[in-house]
Amino acid sequence: MLYHIRMDVNLPADMDPEVRADLLARERAYSQKAQREGRWPHLWRVAGEFANVSVVDVADHDELHALLSGLPLFAYMDIEVTPLAVHPNKIDQ
Numbered sequence: 441m442l443y444h445i446r447m448d449v450n451l452p453a454d455m456d457p458e459v460r461a462d463l464l465a466r467e468r469a470y471s472q473k474a475q476r477e478g479r480w481p482h483l484w485r486v487a488g489e490f491a492n493v494s495v496v497d498v499a500d501h502d503e504l505h506a507l508l509s510g511l512p513l514f515a516y517m518d519i520e521v522t523p524l525a526v527h528p529n530k531i532d533q
C-alpha cells in the first residue's frame with residue numbers, strides 16, 4: 441500500500457548540538473535503510489521548510505505505524521498521512 445506522508449520537524453531551538461547531530465544521523469541511517477529496502481521510494485525536502493513529503497510503500501497500516509514510530513525524530517515531528525488509491529485515469533498502472 442502506498443501512503444503520502446508529510447513530516448514537519450520541530451526541534452527545540454535550545455537542543456544540545458550533539459544530541460541534535462546524533463538524532464539527525466540516526467534519522468538518516470534509519471530512512472536510508474528503509475529506502476534500500478524499497479519501503480520509502482520517495483523522500484523530498486519541502487523547499488524552504490524543515491519538512492519533507494514522502495511516499496512509502498508498506499503492507500498495511502500497522503507496518504506504516506511501525507515505520508513512522510521508529511523514526512528517531514518521531515517525537516519531534518508532526519506527521520500527516522494520506523492513503524493513496526489507484527487513479528482510474530492513470531495509463532501505466
Ligand SMILES: O=C(O)CC1=CCC(=O)O1
Pocket residue numbers: 447449467468471472490491492513
Ligand atoms: O525531513 C527530515 O529531515 C526528517 C527526515 C525524515 C526521514 C529523513 O531521512 O529525514
